[in-house]
Each structure stands twice: as C-alpha cells, then as structure tokens.
Amino acid sequence: MTKNFKITYKEFKTALNKLKYPDSWFWCRYTINPYSGCAHTCIYCDARSDRYYLSQDFETEVIVKSNIDKILDQRLKRSRTLIPDVIGPGGVCDAYQPIELEVENTLKILRVIEKHKYPVNIATKSNLITRDVDILNKIASDTWCTVGFSITTMNEELAHFLEPYSSSPKERLEALKQIKQKAPNVQVGTYFMPIIPFLEDNDENLETVIKKSKEAGANFIVFAPGLTLRDAQAEFFIRKLKESKYNHVAKPILNLYKGQIGPPREYVHTMHQKLFDFCQKYDIAVREKRWIPNDYRKWNYKISELLLVKNYMDELTLGKSNKSFYWAGLTLNNLEESIINVYKRGDLAKLRNFNSEVREFVEPYLKKSKELNEKTGIDKFL
Secondary structure (H helix, E strand, C coil), X not given: CCXXXXXXXXXXXXXXXXXXXXXXXXXXXXXXXXXXXCCCCXXXXXXXXXXXXXXXXXXXXXXXXXXXHHHHHXXXXXXXXXXXXXXXXXXXXXXXXXXXXXXXXXXXXXXXXXXXXXXXXXXXXXXXXXXXXXXXXXXXXXXXXEEEEECCCCCHHHHHHHCCCCXXXXXXXXXXXXXHHHCCCCEEEEEEEEECCCCCCCHHHHHHHHHHHHHHCCCEEEEEEECCCCHHHHHHHHHHHHCCCCHHHHHHHHHHHCCCCCCCHHHHHHHHHHHHHHHHHCCCECCCCCCCCCCCCHHHHHHHHHHHHHHHHHHHHHCCCCHHHHHHHHHHCCCCCCHHHHXXXXXXXXXXXXXXXXXXXXXXXXXXXXXXXXXXXXXXXX
C-alpha cells in the first residue's frame, strides 16, 4: 500500500553529519539522511519529536535532497580532517522509503561511499534494499558493510498498524535471507526495536522474532525494550493507539512510563533477561561485529569494542552498567595515536576514564598485541 505524499526537491549545503563519538550500538561515526521525512510513517517514529526540527509535515511531505551525492563526494574528497569510518544512511528517515525507487538518492550515496572506500551500516524496514545487493557486497569486500532490518513483530496486522507503509515483516526477513545468500560478505541482522510494551513484549512474540531471524540467516539481533515517548512524538503515538483497536494498551503504557521518556529500569532489565535467554537458545549474537580500520586506530577500536561490549553485557545480565568502561570505550575512539604506543610508554593511567579497573581489564589484551607486534614487525601499521 502507498500513500500520496507531497514530494519537494531542495538543495542542502551539507550532507554528512559527524558524531562526537562513534555510536556504540551501530558503530557509525557519520550519518547521512538522503531524505527529510519518511513515507513509511511509523506511528512510533522518534523523528516526530521536536529535537529534529523537521520543517515539513511529517505525515504529508518528503523532501528529496537534490545533488546530495555530489555534495558528499566533494566533502569526502576535499576534507583534510575526515578519515574513513562507518557511515549510516538514514536516521531520521528510512534510506529505502518508497521514493528511493524513483529518485535513487541512497544508491547514489552508496556509489560515493564505495568510491572513497568507507564502511557503511544501513537500518531499514524495506525490501527495496535488495536492489543494491551487488554494491553492498562490494563495499563489504573493500571495507565493511552491515545491514539490519527493523522487525518488531511477525503479526502482519499489528505491523501494518504500527508501520503502515513499510514492507511486511515477512518481506523483510526474505530480503535478509536474499542478502545473506547473494552478498556473503555483508553482516546482516535484525534490529528488534522498538518493542512496544503490552503489544510486542509477550514471550511468544519475543521468541518468534528471534527464531524467524535466525532461520533467515541473521548474524545478530540488537534489541531495545520499550520506546521513547517524547513531546510531539509521544502525543501522536498515544493518540493513534486510542483511535485504534489497540486502545486498551494506551493507559497501561502511560502508567508504566509515569511521565518519563523511557520505560523504568526494572522493566528494561526483565525484558533484557528474556531477550538474552532467547538469543542464547537460538545461538545468535546480541551485538554486531565492529569495523576495524588498518591504521593507527586498529587497536583503539578493538579495545574500545571490548570495553563497550563488556559494559553492555553487564547491563544485560546484571542489570547495571559500568560507566567507566562505557566512557573509556567511547573516548578511546578519538585517541590520536595508537593505544599500543601509550601502553609501551606506561601512560595508560593518563588516558581519560582509564581508572584502575579499566586498566586491569584491557592490559592482558594490550600485552598480547604488543608481543604480536614485536614478533611480526607490524608496528608501522598501527
């Protein structure tokens, strides 16, 4: 099913957004939105919230960013400060929403990304992405490519209510399976988020999504219980619930959140345990593997990934996170020399957030890497 949207073409001065730290879930340092607005019109979409400052009516208009591929090409070609890292097309839009079939902004962006040898991570609810399987496989061969399909239920009726103009869950899983078969270098998985309380958080739905993802060939499942309820986005979502056959869950959700943006910690921990147990049952990873560069950042990114995964797994299994591990992992991404050199000088304690607990955790890995470098003479690559 499609919807009549006003399509506006507009030139923007910038294309690429650089994050302060690479995202600790999807590993993106850069984001790029091929479009402003999204015709999938998922009723829970956080892009409706005031913080994104979208100028158009989210429900009726999509802005096509004219010449975005040329702007991106010039940005990557001329910048003296950008270095290759993961780009995430989409964020406040789906890069493969219906207009992409005609305009091909995302495909044009992928050609630029492939040209400059940058890695890429794409999240989508559309099976249109299978059109680009060849270039995705080429990017994966050259650097790294991850594709995650957002799937939160296998109930077609519920999915249509929540995500009215997206591909069906069945179509998304089939697309995942196709990419897995035709582009073996691409890391594929399911973004099981958001999981709507009282609609999608029952055990049957949790297990079904995870089981079906595994059967389709998913390498990972990244999950997030609950959803944000923020200003205009929250008002729209609750109103849609109250106007539907699912109106009975509106009040329980509001009671659960008690005016907060996110669900309470106790609820999240309970859900994490259930989701983690199901992922273990079906032998599927709960994190996606990170892209690792072959320059001085190599061990910085490896150690950062270890720290961030350690923090995440503690949160999943113990219900608490270690902020020292988290912030040490994030800040290490921006270190302008190899952590191996810092370790050799005995200066680990001088790194920001590297307290004694963090140092004790990372030193065995650094010792092994130092010994490997000395044996193979690969210091020049770090």
